[in-house]
Amino acid sequence: xxxxxxxxxxxxxxxxxxxxxxxxxxxxxxxxxxxxxxxxxxxxxxxxxxxxxxxxxxxxxxxxxxxxxxxxxxxxxxxxxxxxxxxxxxxxxxxxxxxxxxxxxxxxxxx
Amino acid sequence: xxxxxxxxxxxxxxxxxxxxxxxxxxxxxxxxxxxxxxxxxxxxxxxxxxxxxxxxxxxxxxxxxxxxxxxxxxxxxxxxxxxxxxxxxxxxxxxxxxxxxxxxxxxxxxx
Amino acid sequence: xxxxxxxxxxxxxxxxxxxxxxxxxxxxxxxxxxxxxxxxxxxxxxxxxxxxxxxxxxxxxxxxxxxxxxxxxxxxxxxxxxxxxxxxxxxxxxxxxxxxxxxxxxxxxxx
Amino acid sequence: xxxxxxxxxxxxxxxxxxxxxxxxxxxxxxxxxxxxxxxxxxxxxxxxxxxxxxxxxxxxxxxxxxxxxxxxxxxxxxxxxxxxxxxxxxxxxxxxxxxxxxxxxxxxxxx
Numbered sequence: 001x002x003x004x005x006x007x008x009x010x011x012x013x014x015x016x017x018x019x020x021x022x023x024x025x026x027x028x029x030x031x032x033x034x035x036x037x038x039x040x041x042x043x044x045x046x047x048x049x050x051x052x053x054x055x056x057x058x059x060x061x062x063x064x065x066x067x068x069x070x071x072x073x074x075x076x077x078x079x080x081x082x083x084x085x086x087x088x089x090x091x092x093x094x095x096x097x098x099x100x101x102x103x104x105x106x107x108x109x110x111x
Numbered sequence: 112x113x114x115x116x117x118x119x120x121x122x123x124x125x126x127x128x129x130x131x132x133x134x135x136x137x138x139x140x141x142x143x144x145x146x147x148x149x150x151x152x153x154x155x156x157x158x159x160x161x162x163x164x165x166x167x168x169x170x171x172x173x174x175x176x177x178x179x180x181x182x183x184x185x186x187x188x189x190x191x192x193x194x195x196x197x198x199x200x201x202x203x204x205x206x207x208x209x210x211x212x213x214x215x216x217x218x219x220x221x222x
Numbered sequence: 223x224x225x226x227x228x229x230x231x232x233x234x235x236x237x238x239x240x241x242x243x244x245x246x247x248x249x250x251x252x253x254x255x256x257x258x259x260x261x262x263x264x265x266x267x268x269x270x271x272x273x274x275x276x277x278x279x280x281x282x283x284x285x286x287x288x289x290x291x292x293x294x295x296x297x298x299x300x301x302x303x304x305x306x307x308x309x310x311x312x313x314x315x316x317x318x319x320x321x322x323x324x325x326x327x328x329x330x331x332x333x
Numbered sequence: 334x335x336x337x338x339x340x341x342x343x344x345x346x347x348x349x350x351x352x353x354x355x356x357x358x359x360x361x362x363x364x365x366x367x368x369x370x371x372x373x374x375x376x377x378x379x380x381x382x383x384x385x386x387x388x389x390x391x392x393x394x395x396x397x398x399x400x401x402x403x404x405x406x407x408x409x410x411x412x413x414x415x416x417x418x419x420x421x422x423x424x425x426x427x428x429x430x431x432x433x434x435x436x437x438x439x440x441x442x443x444x
Contacts, residue, residue, distance in 0.1 A: 243392040
């Protein structure tokens with residue numbers, strides 16, 4: 001019921017999407033909004049790309065390599081940004097992004 | 112790390128997306144392709160809508176009610192179509208769709 | 223090369239998506255960020271829904287009615303929020319949203 | 334009201350999305366469905382990616398380069414497949430894909 005070869009990657013993308021969106025929604029409620037501009041932008045961007053990647057992989061896209069690379073780059077950027085902040089929602093987002101980037105890279109790596 | 116109130120619904124949508132996309136990819140490889148036209152169309156359609164619903168709920172969309180209703184209708188239609196076929200990928204897709212429709216409806220039901 | 227019956231509606235959705243995303247990107251750069259929280263959230267939300275609607279209509283979705291209603295509601299909410307602000311990017315966004323809501327409603331209205 | 338630097342690219346992506354979806358819907362109605370398996374799969378895939386690219390560019394994504402490259406590859410593959418068929422909907426789809434691939438490549442080319 002799932003593209004077996006991409007199962008781990010799909011799950012990592014969906015966890016990352018959830019963490020990014022949670023961070024996005026939480027950031028928009030913070031008092032110190034101005035310092036979170038990039039965080040707001042990148043969490044939404046990364047959530048979109050993770051969601052797109054998961055859906056694409058689940059339909060066994062012929063462009064898995066390119067989509068996983070794109071997703072890994074978005075996760076890198078989002079992890080870097082969230083790593084600058086001490087908010088309770090930024091740390092788990094950073095971790096989910098780092099894990100997703102790693103799994104995306106290994107999912108399509110040539111042996 | 113996830114919108115708690117929608118957790119069950121998000122997970123049902125993502126399972127349904129996977130089942131629909133698996134059925135879609137498998138249908139496109141079948142010998143008796145002509146009888147699967149509607150199945151191909153509706154599984155892709157339902158997968159798109161489930162993916163959109165999951166992403167929207169995970170960012171706590173203000174339009175949860177409307178999106179869940181849309182998703183439930185797409186799941187109903189896809190379940191009905193897959194229920195007509197005996198292919199090994201149609202049965203689990205039908206089940207995932209029925210379950211997702213039910214959870215989407217209860218997720219936003221007024222008490 | 224386009225679903226003729228939905229041509230006007232697809233075009234209105236895409237114009238609205240562009241106006242919402244422009245307003246979103248511009249809002250994130252404003253000095254008075256705190257008063258734009260809802261604007262940031264709703265413009266992104268509306269852009270997503272408009273994009274989803276346009277893509278769905280262009281593949282002649284069987285759920286046009288529900289999707290157009292959803293899109294009209296998102297446009298209403300975004301127009302209402304942008305109407306509260308004097309920023310140069312909020313006025314055209316409000317107008318695009320009002321126009322898109324109207325066209326979405328007439329696109330699927332029963333005669 | 335639109336990200337000016339990407340205007341041509343966004344418009345090419347949206348035209349290509351429409352041409353791909355029109356070809357997809359039309360292919361699913363053809364008598365000789367079996368020979369159109371790849372066409373059905375690639376037109377849907379390409380439409381998804383074009384739609385995602387247009388939405389991403391309209392929010393001035395930091396990943397424009399990667400997304401345009403992905404879109405160009407999907408357009409190449411879809412154009413190649415549609416170029417094999419004589420159906421009335423395949424020719425305009427092939428042309429829209431070739432044009433979109435070219436514009437995506439030039440949109441992000443380093444001088």
